Amino acid sequence: MKELLVAIIGAGPAGIAAAVELKTAGIKNIAIFEKAGNLCYTIRRLYPEGKRVDRNYKGMNIALEGVCSFETETKEQFLERMEKYIKDYQVEIFYNTEINGLQKNGEFYIIKAGTCSVARAYAVVIATGVFDKPKKPSYPIPEEVKHRVFFELPKELPEGEKILVVGGGNTAAELACILSGRCDVYISYRRPEFFRINEENLRELEKRKDKITFFLGTEIKGVEPEKEGVKVIFTDGYTEVFSKIFYCLGGSTPRNFLEKIGVRFKDSLPDIDEFGESNLERVFLVGDVAVKRGSIVHAFNSAHRAVKRIIEKYSLIYIQNLKFKV
Ligand SMILES: Cc1cc2nc3c(=O)[nH]c(=O)nc-3n(C[C@H](O)[C@H](O)[C@H](O)COP(=O)(O)OP(=O)(O)OC[C@H]3O[C@@H](n4cnc5c(N)ncnc54)[C@H](O)[C@@H]3O)c2cc1C
Incomplete structure (x- = not known):
């Protein structure tokens, strides 16, 4: 079982940006758990070959706030960019590891994949996106x-x-x-x-x-x-x-998974504060999983804001020096 300061669930744009922001801030003991065999699985799976990845996806020119950035480019160029972040910032990713449980144990969270406990982490960033479950029409499909x-x-x-x-x-x-x-x-x-x-x-x-x-x-x-x-x-x-x-009706928030681990919902969305922190202390939601309609810029920015908050609110550098002599 990995001992981590921060465990990140999901290696999409939001999870990768969270890892890059943490590394930039000097937080070393982190890892990403990804259910698929490769990073950015949603993009690999759902974007057609050569697709234009729009910077202003929702028609608004939102400024990028953190370390990760991009301009409109192809799917393949965007994936290369994300691979480069992982390499440059030496982010550890555990592939083929679908996280389906989170249990508080003292001041740590036990991260579970099936019946296996894969990590013990002080803080958790959930970046699973919404595209595992596409929205379906209300009428039956024979x-x-x-x-x-x-x-x-x-x-x-x-x-x-x-x-x-x-x-x-x-x-x-x-x-x-x-x-x-x-x-x-x-x-x-x-x-x-x-x-x-x-x-x-x-x-x-x-x-x-x-x-x-x-x-x-x-x-x-x-x-x-x-x-x-x-x-x-x-x-x-x-x-x-x-x-x-x-x-093409979009994805749906993985409500069952989130409620199972104790994340509270308000209306149809997870009940989080402006930095993405849920009712579970030190458990943050970033990227698509926390909003109605996301984008890559939103994924990057929400990861930046969440990481800044975790570091400041929970004195992560101090905790790292105290508990993780890396
Ligand atoms: C067809 C299409 C075209 C789009 N085009 C654009 C565009 O041009 N520009 C733009 O800005 N946005 C676009 N978007 C939206 C954009 O892709 C998302 O907003 C963005 O990918 C969100 O990033 P994320 O990291 O939150 O989630 P995701 O990209 O969905 O990544 C989530 C990751 O978590 C993994 N995961 C899920 N569950 C688990 C689990 N339980 N345990 C471990 N890992 C898990 C997934 O395999 C995946 O790798 C498009 C979306 C679609 C579907």
Whole structure:
């Protein structure tokens, strides 16, 4: 079992930024636990190859507050950047370690992966993101059409098919654009116009307005199997058959995991203070896991603020000298 000053759960942008901030401040005894076999698993898994990683993802130019930074670049360049941070700051990551328990033991937390206790840590930063559990529609997806319904990108993008993309955020817009050259693409969004997507994506949609069919202000009531496809039934009674549906509805906070370890919720979000500290003393939530809609800039900034707070509030340098003679 590792003895740590700070354990970080999740090696996405938020977890990596937390590690970099801690190392920059001189905190040595830290490690990240990552469930996947590689860092930034959400980005590797959900971003299409060559995707533009937008700096102003939500259309707002938010200033970066901490050590980690980036400008708009490709998925591959962004991943290289994150790998470089890990190397340069000598951050230890334990891969293939899914954390599913946290238990207070005196002034430490025992971090658990399955039945194994993998670490004992003075403070914990939870940076698991929300994309382990994609949001699903409220209506059932019949068994017969499940192979035609996607909540993340398949390994191979479809070609020459009739595709419905459901959602009105940046992910839906980008997917519709990527597929538009190769498939007959429709996009269904319940609002009459897009309001959550950044200017770059709006411009890209505009460029393709002759190639994409926009079903704005539409709501889906249900889906049914149909010969060679899936029939989509809209609330106004209109129906149309597609060969595949891609839902881009975002992720959902891992509420079960958080409540199991004792994190309190307020409405639908974890109840945290302005620095990300939860009701559990010295347990901080950073990145997507703590907000409704996150971004990489938010992940970096929330990690910076949380680390600054942990160090100051809990005299981490003093504790390090006292308990961890590294
Ligand atoms: C398709 C798509 C496109 C996007 N494009 C952009 C963009 O262009 N610009 C932008 O700013 N944002 C974009 N975003 C949002 C951005 O990806 C997220 O805001 C960002 O990744 C959040 O970082 P995070 O570290 O909080 O979470 P994540 O990136 O989700 O990382 C969480 C990490 O924790 C790991 N993990 C989860 N549970 C556990 C566990 N129990 N134990 C151990 N490890 C665990 C995961 O495997 C993962 O590696 C996009 C999102 C999607 C889905």
